[in-house]
Amino acid sequence: MAAKITLRVNGKKRTVQVDPATPLLYVLRNQLELNGPKYGCGLEQCGSCLVLLDGKAVPSCRMPVEAVKDQSVVTLEGLTRKNGELHPVPRAFVQQQAAQCGYCLNGMVIAAVALLAENRHPDDDAIRNGLQRVLCRCGTQARVIRAVSQAAQEAQP
Amino acid sequence: MKKTRSATPVSRRDFLKGAGCLTIGFPLLGGEWPAAYFPGAMPAAPPEDTLPGSLQKQPRINAWLEILADGRVRVLTGKMELGQGIRTAIAQVAAEELDLDLDRVEVHLAETERTPHEGYTAGSGSIENSAMSVRYAAAAARQKLLALAAQKLGQPADQLTVADGGVSTRNGKRLTFAEILDGKQIEDEVRLPVALKPKGSYRWVGKAVPRQDIERMVRGEPMYVQDLRFPGMVHARVVRPAGYRARLLAFDRGPLEKEFPGLLKTVVNGDFLGVIAAEEYLAVEAHRFLKQRVRWSAPAALPEGQPLADYLKNLPGETQTVQEKGTGAREPSGGTSLRATYFKPYVMHASIGPSCAVARYEDGKLHLWSHSQGIYPMRESLVKMLGLAATQIHVVGVPGSGCYGHNGADDAAADAALLAMAYPGKHVRLQWSREDEHGWEPYGSAMRVEIEASLDGAGRIHHWHGEVWTDSHSTRPGPEAANLLAARYLEKPFRMESPGYLGGGHRNADPYYVLPHLRIIAHFFEGPLRVSSLRSLGAYANVFAVESFMDELAEKAGKDPVEFRLAHSEDERAIAVIRKVRELIRSQPVAANEGIGFAFSRYKNAATYCAVAAKVAVNTQTGDVRVRRMWAAIDAGEVINLDGIINQTEGGMIQAASWTLMEEVRFDQQHVSSLDWATYPIFRFSDVPEVEVAVINRPEQKPLGAGEAAQGPTAAAIANAVYRACGKRIRQLPIRPEKITG
Numbered sequence: 001m002a003a004k005i006t007l008r009v010n011g012k013k014r015t016v017q018v019d020p021a022t023p024l025l026y027v028l029r030n031q032l033e034l035n036g037p038k039y040g041c042g043l044e045q046c047g048s049c050l051v052l053l054d055g056k057a058v059p060s061c062r063m064p065v066e067a068v069k070d071q072s073v074v075t076l077e078g079l080t081r082k083n084g085e086l087h088p089v090p091r092a093f094v095q096q097q098a099a100q101c102g103y104c105l106n107g108m109v110i111a112a113v114a115l116l117a118e119n120r121h122p123d124d125d126a127i128r129n130g131l132q133r134v135l136c137r138c139g140t141q142a143r144v145i146r147a148v149s150q151a152a153q154e155a156q157p
Numbered sequence: 158m159k160k161t162r163s164a165t166p167v168s169r170r171d172f173l174k175g176a177g178c179l180t181i182g183f184p185l186l187g188g189e190w191p192a193a194y195f196p197g198a199m200p201a202a203p204p205e206d207t208l209p210g211s212l213q214k215q216p217r218i219n220a221w222l223e224i225l226a227d228g229r230v231r232v233l234t235g236k237m238e239l240g241q242g243i244r245t246a247i248a249q250v251a252a253e254e255l256d257l258d259l260d261r262v263e264v265h266l267a268e269t270e271r272t273p274h275e276g277y278t279a280g281s282g283s284i285e286n287s288a289m290s291v292r293y294a295a296a297a298a299r300q301k302l303l304a305l306a307a308q309k310l311g312q313p314a315d316q317l318t319v320a321d322g323g324v325s326t327r328n329g330k331r332l333t334f335a336e337i338l339d340g341k342q343i344e345d346e347v348r349l350p351v352a353l354k355p356k357g358s359y360r361w362v363g364k365a366v367p368r369q370d371i372e373r374m375v376r377g378e379p380m381y382v383q384d385l386r387f388p389g390m391v392h393a394r395v396v397r398p399a400g401y402r403a404r405l406l407a408f409d410r411g412p413l414e415k416e417f418p419g420l421l422k423t424v425v426n427g428d429f430l431g432v433i434a435a436e437e438y439l440a441v442e443a444h445r446f447l448k449q450r451v452r453w454s455a456p457a458a459l460p461e462g463q464p465l466a467d468y469l470k471n472l473p474g475e476t477q478t479v480q481e482k483g484t485g486a487r488e489p490s491g492g493t494s495l496r497a498t499y500f501k502p503y504v505m506h507a508s509i510g511p512s513c514a515v516a517r518y519e520d521g522k523l524h525l526w527s528h529s530q531g532i533y534p535m536r537e538s539l540v541k542m543l544g545l546a547a548t549q550i551h552v553v554g555v556p557g558s559g560c561y562g563h564n565g566a567d568d569a570a571a572d573a574a575l576l577a578m579a580y581p582g583k584h585v586r587l588q589w590s591r592e593d594e595h596g597w598e599p600y601g602s603a604m605r606v607e608i609e610a611s612l613d614g615a616g617r618i619h620h621w622h623g624e625v626w627t628d629s630h631s632t633r634p635g636p637e638a639a640n641l642l643a644a645r646y647l648e649k650p651f652r653m654e655s656p657g658y659l660g661g662g663h664r665n666a667d668p669y670y671v672l673p674h675l676r677i678i679a680h681f682f683e684g685p686l687r688v689s690s691l692r693s694l695g696a697y698a699n700v701f702a703v704e705s706f707m708d709e710l711a712e713k714a715g716k717d718p719v720e721f722r723l724a725h726s727e728d729e730r731a732i733a734v735i736r737k738v739r740e741l742i743r744s745q746p747v748a749a750n751e752g753i754g755f756a757f758s759r760y761k762n763a764a765t766y767c768a769v770a771a772k773v774a775v776n777t778q779t780g781d782v783r784v785r786r787m788w789a790a791i792d793a794g795e796v797i798n799l800d801g802i803i804n805q806t807e808g809g810m811i812q813a814a815s816w817t818l819m820e821e822v823r824f825d826q827q828h829v830s831s832l833d834w835a836t837y838p839i840f841r842f843s844d845v846p847e848v849e850v851a852v853i854n855r856p857e858q859k860p861l862g863a864g865e866a867a868q869g870p871t872a873a874a875i876a877n878a879v880y881r882a883c884g885k886r887i888r889q890l891p892i893r894p895e896k897i898t899g
Contacts, residue, residue, distance in 0.1 A: 022438040030437055035384045036377035040509050041591040045834040077377040090375035097367055097800055100808055101240025101559030102374035103510040128842040137509050138240050138559045139811030141845040
């Protein structure tokens with residue numbers, strides 16, 4: 001049942017031997033040992049497992065791995081440069097201390113990066129809309145909004 | 158059975174005279190310690206007369222901290238990181254007493270035989286117990302290091318300076334902590350008096366010190382139990398029954414093994430059914446296959462469709478008078494009386510990451526990695542369930558997704574342990590599904606509260622009679638096996654003996670106000686759903702009721718609700734938070750369809766003070782209620798981490814606003830039917846209010862936990878705001894649109 005599948009993850013080609021129906025999330029976490037995308041519901045309801053697929057934020061928990069062969073997958077890890085420098089969005093999350101348990105942070109950061117790629121100057125409503133699919137139970141949303149707003153301001157030319 | 162206790166807790170009189178300082182201010186404290194002890198420091202605080210609770214039980218210094226060869230210090234805590242930032246707060250107090258940079262302190266979380274046994278990470282007690290134990294242990298370590306260095310360096314201790322993990326003389330001779338100890342640890346017991354660092358010279362404590370773990374999170378570093386990977390680790394899932402009391406009728410391995418030849422193991426133990434596979438997806442698929450095919454007996458029917466508020470009141474149970482003051486006389490002269498009934502449904506913890514654990518059993522020893530809030534008590538339950546000795550079970554606490562109380566963490570650990578023992582020699586990773594977590598976690602109990610009170614001729618409360626109906630608020634593991642879910646379904650099942658009714662149900666049922674006549678009665682029932690500790694326990698429902706009723710009484714008395722509360726308050730710290738929150742909303746515009754509501758409570762009537770204001774907008778046509786903004790003023794005594802308190806309070810308000818407006822666990826005859834985020838919706842970004850928190854720091858007071866202070870006031874502030882916005886008094890949570898339009 002298992003097949004060889006080659007993926008492009010965080011700019012690198014990675015070949016895995018898995019059942020092609022395996023959801024991308026499990027491949028990222030188990031075969032590629034990435035921690036960013038998290039299992040939250042397996043139902044595409046909570047946003048914990050978001051990844052950037054050709055720049056768009058999509059849930060990875062139900063997407064069969066074979067369906068993303070030709071696309072570029074970027075995970076949370078892919079937002080950190082080789083020299084360790086953080087992307088402006090995660091950097092703003094650190095500066096705003098926009099987390100408690102941090103389990104939802106992956107989805108928040110990925111959704112925010114995708115949002116800012118489409119809308120460089122989102123207002124409060126646009127930030128809320130952009131992050132609507134990501135659930136947080138600790139109640140850090142107010143901080144997350146501040147972090148995304150800060151990242152948007154810093155990214156301004 | 159009748160239980161009474163003092164009507165006025167001692168701590169109520171223990172208030173600070175005069176107003177507190179709102180930001181970080183440090184009063185000069187008089188003290189008995191020679192200033193020379195800390196050269197250049199302000200006078201030291203007087204010694205406390207008792208050691209913190211956890212330290213009394215484990216008084217050895219090296220139970221709490223170890224000096225590392227590279228000059229760093231490792232602090233050992235029996236508490237767990239739950240997202241509340243306890244690691245940072247504990248590092249702050251240790252770095253403070255030892256004059257270290259914060260990054261020189263490493264915090265080791267709960268682990269059996271490694272860290273102190275500190276019970277559960279619960280009840281807002283981690284700062285009070287663990288952080289304060291570390292403070293005293295670090296201060297005692299400093300004393301010891303100075304005394305030893307004085308001998309080695311041939312100089313009196315008061316001529317020495319502690320800095321950067323070492324002790325120096327004035328002429329530049331220096332020994333590191335490790336050199337002073339010759340590589341040994343400090344095994345002395347902490348004894349009073351302990352010279353604590355004067356608060357005026359604090360460098361870390363009281364500041365908004367950023368949490369270092371947030372940067373590790375955004376880098377995707379392994380942080381959580383879900384991120385653990387071991388060579389050869391295998392993946393497991395457990396197939397839960399069709400309902401609480403359903404039994405496994407028939408299980409035929411044939412079709413399963415034919416469909417999934419790669420399955421490593423199918424574990425059947427009574428009604429406990431689990432699958433183990435090398436690939437996680439295979440375990441997921443096998444679980445799905447079994448779920449559709451396994452036949453269960455019909456469980457005892459749940460009371461579907463019955464009005465719960467009445468159903469629960471009529472269940473048989475025990476009744477206790479928990480508070481009685483005055484004559485209880487109900488009829489004042491020339492006054493009026495009022496009564497009302499409030500209800501709060503079952504609410505779930507609803508962690509974003511379902512529970513998870515890793516277990517490995519080999520050579521008679523079980524290793525277990527768990528996000529349990531209480532690894533030592535959980536081990537006691539595992540001992541009974543597994544028939545192992547405590548010395549055979551090693552539990553490592555690893556953070557999980559935020560839990561907000563007793564969620565599925567311990568149950569997942571028990572599942573993993575059972576599976577690992579059935580499949581020895583491998584690390585078995587057990588991951589609960591979303592449906593497992595939603596459907597099987599122990600919820601916060603549904604509660605009914607009835608209050609009757611009378612006002613005297615001057616509009617003051619004369620008597621207050623409150624009754625609470627509640628299930629247990631703690632069915633945590635330790636020592637009973639049956640508190641672990643799987644234990645009830647084994648071939649030799651463990652039965653829940655008693656749900657264990659402690660004080661959690663009537664927590665904050667007695668108002669923190671001056672009331673001449675007061676009686677509080679608690680009724681304990683055993684309800685249809687599995688329950689345990691959810692953040693703030695009964696305080697959420699009780700404060701919702703008490704503080705809604707305070708507004709109803711204020712209206713009856715013709716008084717402003719904030720003034721009405723102030724008129725019934727005598728504790729300056731209570732008065733300060735109420736006044737502060739009023740100040741925060743002073744210039745708020747309020748539109749025609751909007752209202753601002755207030756509420757206050759002191760958590761457990763003995764801990765953190767919190768006043769909350771909520772501004773809501775109500776659409777009376779659609780019933781839509783929006784919480785636009787929320788404000789809190791909080792006094793948690795001495796501030797350890799300012800941003801930690803703010804973060805907990807912001808989050809506490811947002812989470813409790815979600816409970817208040819949206820949440821209710823639903824069930825049908827068979828089982829819970831709130832099984833995902835569509836059937837149990839919680840706040841999303843479009844629902845979340847702006848939040849603002851003012852912290853009143855009381856450096857001279859005991860530091861208190863701040864994570865459970867805002868929930869109750871949040872519910873009442875929202876309900877009071879809804880009433881002010883549209884004239885509708887909602888007494889049954891959640892505040893759903895149909896209750897506005899109906």
